[in-house]
Amino acid sequence: MTPMTTEGENTTTTAPPAGSARRALVGRLSWGLADQAASSISNFAVGVYVARSLGPTAFGVFSLAWVTYGVVLNVSRGLATDPLVVRFSGVPDVSWRGAVARSSGTALGVGAALGAACLAVGLALGGSVGPAFTCLGVVLPALLLQDAWRYSFFAAGTGKKAFVNDVVWGVALIPAMVVAAHVGSVAAFVLAWGGSAAVAAAYGCLQSGIRPRMGGARGWLREQRDLGYRYLVENVSLSGASQLRAYGLGAIVGVRAVGAVRGAELLMGPFLAVLMGLSLVTVPEAARVLRQAPRRLGPFCFRLGGGQAAAALLWGGALLLVPDRLGVLVLGDVWHSASQLIVPITFGVAGAGLGTGAAAGLRALGAARRSLRCQLFASACYVGGGLGGAVVAGTVGSAWGVAAATVGSSAVWWLQLRSALREHHQNTLREVRTP
Numbered sequence: 001m002t003p004m005t006t007e008g009e010n011t012t013t014t015a016p017p018a019g020s021a022r023r024a025l026v027g028r029l030s031w032g033l034a035d036q037a038a039s040s041i042s043n044f045a046v047g048v049y050v051a052r053s054l055g056p057t058a059f060g061v062f063s064l065a066w067v068t069y070g071v072v073l074n075v076s077r078g079l080a081t082d083p084l085v086v087r088f089s090g091v092p093d094v095s096w097r098g099a100v101a102r103s104s105g106t107a108l109g110v111g112a113a114l115g116a117a118c119l120a121v122g123l124a125l126g127g128s129v130g131p132a133f134t135c136l137g138v139v140l141p142a143l144l145l146q147d148a149w150r151y152s153f154f155a156a157g158t159g160k161k162a163f164v165n166d167v168v169w170g171v172a173l174i175p176a177m178v179v180a181a182h183v184g185s186v187a188a189f190v191l192a193w194g195g196s197a198a199v200a201a202a203y204g205c206l207q208s209g210i211r212p213r214m215g216g217a218r219g220w221l222r223e224q225r226d227l228g229y230r231y232l233v234e235n236v237s238l239s240g241a242s243q244l245r246a247y248g249l250g251a252i253v254g255v256r257a258v259g260a261v262r263g264a265e266l267l268m269g270p271f272l273a274v275l276m277g278l279s280l281v282t283v284p285e286a287a288r289v290l291r292q293a294p295r296r297l298g299p300f301c302f303r304l305g306g307g308q309a310a311a312a313l314l315w316g317g318a319l320l321l322v323p324d325r326l327g328v329l330v331l332g333d334v335w336h337s338a339s340q341l342i343v344p345i346t347f348g349v350a351g352a353g354l355g356t357g358a359a360a361g362l363r364a365l366g367a368a369r370r371s372l373r374c375q376l377f378a379s380a381c382y383v384g385g386g387l388g389g390a391v392v393a394g395t396v397g398s399a400w401g402v403a404a405a406t407v408g409s410s411a412v413w414w415l416q417l418r419s420a421l422r423e424h425h426q427n428t429l430r431e432v433r434t435p
Helices: 020-088 093-125 130-155 159-183 186-208 214-223 225-252 255-267 269-292 296-317 324-331 334-364 368-432
Strands: none
Touching: 020 093, 020 130, 020 159, 020 186, 020 225, 020 255, 020 269, 020 324, 020 334, 093 130, 093 214, 130 159, 130 186, 159 186, 214 225, 225 255, 225 368, 255 269, 255 324, 255 334, 255 368, 269 296, 269 334, 296 334, 296 368, 324 334, 334 368
């Protein structure tokens, strides 16, 4: 059943002229791509710099901290920014500002709470891994707040501000990385990465003119609980599966294997920049399509997912032509193990790209139960395929297991979107017929 309309939620309106709507869409997508390009270039630079500076084993430790950050980030998005994007995209400025103050406050609160947990875990672990987690706990609030500003700006249709914010982060990252390289430890690189994010997070407050209200977090969670908690479980199952696979791969094959997988993901970085850049705007755009022309939502999602899958295959094919000497120049010693994973990771990313088209449609429809079921299924397949493949054939087997799981799961996403679209159409007809 389609959830009841709440304040700021999208409802059907008259579609604007096709030409102006198309130009507006292209403009918003362009800023989404530009923003993610800035973000991904920074992430790629950090990954390459750490890989070359610290070597495969230390890079594996850094990758464990990175994967853990991904889990916490998805907790924040599920509770704070995903409901914001679904319900407050294209709404009046007064409504948007009030929602952003509470949403960003929720993100900051999540960062503080889970940062404290990471800090405690890091102190308890000690050894080579503990300091990385301790430093991650210190910088988590800034990392999550910066991400919240990006989604807030895209919900308002002002992607240019998100792009500028990520550029500020990238500029601040340069001297921070130089200092970290002089120190020469994983902990120093984690602090440099998170400390530069704090600069961008503070700048986001100036850009928006909004101060995060941590005191409004409880009210925000209560108001958005029909979406927020389902999106929380959905997001955490996604990133949690990645974390379990990374930890399991490290236990089965070794920490160097985790670094190899991360290295291969870095090679897919330019395409992932496109994929993630589109993800910033696909849900708001799908929500706009649903509001203006509901029958166009299915074709819109199909073009979106199919285009991403095709682009992933093209990029992966190009990577196979990269000479070894260039790969070593970029990734150092990590290249030799990462290059063996290009083909399976390409198929995995293509499957993910295909599925994101359907996922955007389910989010726009507010079909949180359906998207949750899809994500739980996909996550279980991801962990099972990744760890089962590792037992059978090591790092390469793990990559192929994940690829098979991702491609298979995308079919489930599309079946659920088809059912949700049919249900939405039937509900709309009933509402029209009801006097």
